[in-house]
Amino acid sequence: MSAAPATRAEGDRRVLLVCRSAGRRALLARLVGSAETHASAVEAVLAVLRRRPQAVILNLEDIEGRERDLLAALRRSRPETPVYVIAQPEDEPLARGLVRDGAADYFVLPTDIYRLPRTLEKAALAGLRPGEAR
Amino acid sequence: MRTSVAPLSPPSSGTQAATCLLVRPAASAMSDAIQDGLRAAGLDAAAVSNVFDAVVEAEHAARGHHGSPARALTQTIVCVDHFGQQDFRLFPLMRREWPETLIVAFHSPGFDYKGRLAELLGADVVLGSAADVAEWAKSLVPAAGEIQPTPTAPAAPVEPPARPAPEPPPPPPPSAPTGLPPSAAYQYLARAPEPPRAATEPVQERPSAPPHPTAPESAPPPAPVRQPPPAQASSAAPTEVKPAAPPAPPSESPPTAPPAPPSESPPAAAPPAAQSKTRPGEPPAGDEWVEGNVIGTVELTDEELRLLLGEEEGA
Numbered sequence: 001m002s003a004a005p006a007t008r009a010e011g012d013r014r015v016l017l018v019c020r021s022a023g024r025r026a027l028l029a030r031l032v033g034s035a036e037t038h039a040s041a042v043e044a045v046l047a048v049l050r051r052r053p054q055a056v057i058l059n060l061e062d063i064e065g066r067e068r069d070l071l072a073a074l075r076r077s078r079p080e081t082p083v084y085v086i087a088q089p090e091d092e093p094l095a096r097g098l099v100r101d102g103a104a105d106y107f108v109l110p111t112d113i114y115r116l117p118r119t120l121e122k123a124a125l126a127g128l129r130p131g132e133a134r
Numbered sequence: 135m136r137t138s139v140a141p142l143s144p145p146s147s148g149t150q151a152a153t154c155l156l157v158r159p160a161a162s163a164m165s166d167a168i169q170d171g172l173r174a175a176g177l178d179a180a181a182v183s184n185v186f187d188a189v190v191e192a193e194h195a196a197r198g199h200h201g202s203p204a205r206a207l208t209q210t211i212v213c214v215d216h217f218g219q220q221d222f223r224l225f226p227l228m229r230r231e232w233p234e235t236l237i238v239a240f241h242s243p244g245f246d247y248k249g250r251l252a253e254l255l256g257a258d259v260v261l262g263s264a265a266d267v268a269e270w271a272k273s274l275v276p277a278a279g280e281i282q283p284t285p286t287a288p289a290a291p292v293e294p295p296a297r298p299a300p301e302p303p304p305p306p307p308p309s310a311p312t313g314l315p316p317s318a319a320y321q322y323l324a325r326a327p328e329p330p331r332a333a334t335e336p337v338q339e340r341p342s343a344p345p346h347p348t349a350p351e352s353a354p355p356p357a358p359v360r361q362p363p364p365a366q367a368s369s370a371a372p373t374e375v376k377p378a379a380p381p382a383p384p385s386e387s388p389p390t391a392p393p394a395p396p397s398e399s400p401p402a403a404a405p406p407a408a409q410s411k412t413r414p415g416e417p418p419a420g421d422e423w424v425e426g427n428v429i430g431t432v433e434l435t436d437e438e439l440r441l442l443l444g445e446e447e448g449a
Contacts, residue, residue, distance in 0.1 A: 040223045045189045046231065064218055066184065073186030077193075 013052065015120065018044045018070075019059035019086075028057060028086070031117050041070050049077045055104070055120055060087040060095060067098055075102045082123055086113060153195060153205055154179040157188045157212040157224070164242055164264060165213050171268030172211070179211075185224040188212070192232055209274070211238045211267070212257070214248040222255055229256035240267055 017037040019025045029035045036053065038044040041063055048056060056074055063070055067085075074083050082104035087095035095106035104123065107113045154172065158165035160183045172179045182188050188210070198204035210228060214221075228237055238259045239252030249260040261267050 040227075041220060042185050042189055042223045042227055045186045046193060046227065049190065049193045064220055066186070066218070066220070069184040070186050073184070073190050076187075077190050 013054040016044060016047055016051075016053040016056045017059070018056065018062065020062040021059065024059060024086075027113070028059075028116075031113065032057070032120065033117075041066065045070070045073050045077065048074055048081060052078060053081060054124060056081055056083045057116070058083060058085050058103075060085055060091050060098075067094070068101060071098055071101055071103055084116065084119070086116075153207050154209045154211065155188060155191055155195075155207050156181045157183075157185060157210065159183060159213060159216045162213070162215070164215070167264040168211065168213065168240060168267045171264060172271050175268065175271035175274065177209075177271050177274060185217075185221045188224060189227065192228065192235070196232060206232055207235045209236045209238060211240060212252065213240050214252050215242050215245045217248060217252075222251055225252055225255035225257055238267075238270070 015032045015035045017025060017028050017032070017035050018039075018041050019028060019037060020039045025037050029037065036047065036051075038047060039062075041058075044056070047053070058067065058070065060067060071083060074081070083102070085095045085098050085103050085106040087106055087108055089108055092106070092108050095103075095108070099106055105119055107116055107119075154177045156165075156169060156172065156179045158169065158181055169179065169181060180191060182191055192207055192210065196204060196206045212224065225237060225239070228235060236259070237257045238261060239249055239257035240261045241249035241252070243262060246262065249257075249262060253260045259270070261270060
């Protein structure tokens with residue numbers, strides 16, 4: 001509930017989603033509220049460089065093994081922007097590794113994803129740096 | 135981290151050097167060869183290992199980063215052998231965001247299809263071997279000092295000279311990418327044998343397709359080819375001898391004369407008038423030529439024929 005005012009306080013910053021699955025994209029957009037979605041990770045990198053989003057959410061399934069490269073590029077371009085990862089249960093070890101590499105947090109489908117709004121709210125309020133969410 | 139990003143080297147003192155970005159896999163002998171070739175050619179190249187870093191570097195170069203002045207990349211060389219489906223999105227993105235940057239895709243011999251994909255998605259130049267890259271890089275070096283004007287300057291002046299003087303058609307494959315605008319610089323150097331094909335095809339089509347412009351040039355060769363057999367004596371004879379042709383001589387002459395003219399005439403056929411006769415239907419033109427040739431071969435007996443006919447008829 002308090003997420004909206006916090007987001008407005010941050011300015012007009014949106015959450016940037018990297019997700020190709022239409023259904024999952026709709027779910028994330030419903031959870032996050034104001035979101036900018038990109039089906040292409042390359043386009044997302046450019047958007048992060050130019051628009052400084054509030055947070056970046058990566059759907060691990062759509063990155064096709066480039067997750068570490070993508071995370072490194074995002075961290076290098078916007079170190080202050082938290083990067084969250086959404087993973088299938090079988091990809092949880094990989095997601096955990098990404099958190100070690102600098103991702104802010106990860107969410108395991110299907111139920112853990114509902115923790116995302118609260119996490120974003122906390123991050124917006126506290127201005128958390130990546131890796132401090134958990 | 136697997137990413138090994140070499141920071142863009144500062145611009146050379148004085149004139150700005152070519153700013154080149156190389157997207158290459160982290161460990162690849164072929165990519166090493168390419169990078170060595172670029173270095174040997176004197177290209178100021180920064181190497182990144184994935185498309186994400188390529189976007190970051192391109193954006194930083196275009197907008198300036200850490201106090202460095204903004205200077206858009208002039209060339210981006212992308213090794214596509216290791217590219218996945220999503221990686222190819224780099225090409226349309228770069229084409230859209232930095233249209234002034236020349237995009238060169240490189241593929242190993244076994245990855246020709248990836249080169250074609252890159253071409254379809256926006257690569258200006260596709261190279262298929264390290265040697266081609268080195269040669270292409272060498273062609274860039276002389277223009278390194280003029281890199282900034284080249285993307286804009288050649289685009290405008292290319293048009294005016296092209297119209298007044300359309301005759302000079304030979305664009306050197308390796309050097310073209312430097313000056314040509316991104317959209318017009320499509321050159322598939324990997325298919326080196328193709329340009330010669332393209333050059334040979336029009337030669338074959340010239341007699342048929344462009345009759346007007348090439349008419350004066352193409353006409354002379356065919357004429358002498360056709361005339362030699364009958365020209366010696368048949369030039370005046372055919373009209374007169376026509377009535378006399380049918381009888382005996384054709385039986386001996388057809389085997390020698392007819393085969394030559396019909397075979398040579400179609401390719402070298404005179405564009406304006408003869409073309410319509412030879413192309414649509416060989417039989418009609420062939421009949422005439424056959425008659426002429428028959429007469430031409432009989433020309434040895436031209437006087438004899440006259441004499442013979444006259445004497446025979448008169449007699």
